[in-house]
Amino acid sequence: MDLVRGQRASELFQAQSHLYKHIFNFIGSMSLKCALQLGIPEIIHNHGKPITLPELISALQIHPTKAGFVHRLMRLLVHSGFFVTTRVHINQQEEEEEEAYDLTPSSRILLKDNVTNLSPFLLAMLDPVLVSPWHFLESWFRGDKVTPFESANGMGFWD
Structure with missing residues (x-):
């Protein structure tokens, strides 16, 4: 009997997980749209190297009360494969490293100067x-x- 209940609990968990995935699926697309509208791919590209969170926040020119939320947006977009994180040295003298964001092939095709730029299509579809x-x-x-x-x-x- 416990095995049957365990199997049912597992099936229920799988069903809930499947449903939640579809309920919240729009968040990835809308977060990508937001990143594009904020100019994040262009900011990283123009930075010429991976960009740290404080550098990105400074370049975004957003309301100061929203700065703390940029990390959440970037974490979601890294998880979705639109950006990657890497470790960079804060300065040449110290060995201290900080997390920085870089482009992926998927975010590179959102750059304005890219021949295969899909930014207008993304904005239109969303x-x-x-x-x-x-x-x-x-x-x-x-x-x-x-x-x-x-x-x-x-x-x-x-x-």
Whole structure:
């Protein structure tokens, strides 16, 4: 009986984990959009070497009360594979190291000067005009509108 309960508990955990993954999946895309809008890939690229968190915060020109949240954003984007962390020497005389952020191939194709720049596509696909129709799927299925876009915006995509 305990084995059966253990198996059910394991199945429940797997089911919850699967569901949570899908519920929170949008956070990665929206965090990437935020990083692009803040100019983080360009800042790191223009820095010419991996950038420390204080250097990044200074370059971002954000409200001082938001500075503490940049680490969370970067940690999520590192976990998602858009940036990597490395250790850099704080200065030449000391052996003390600090964590710094660098670009990955995925973030390099978001750079403005890159021939394969996907920044405009990313911003377009995550624009509220194109994201909001996904909130209207149920009413679209039940209604007479031709597309979910029309359900959300009251007109067709090309109108």
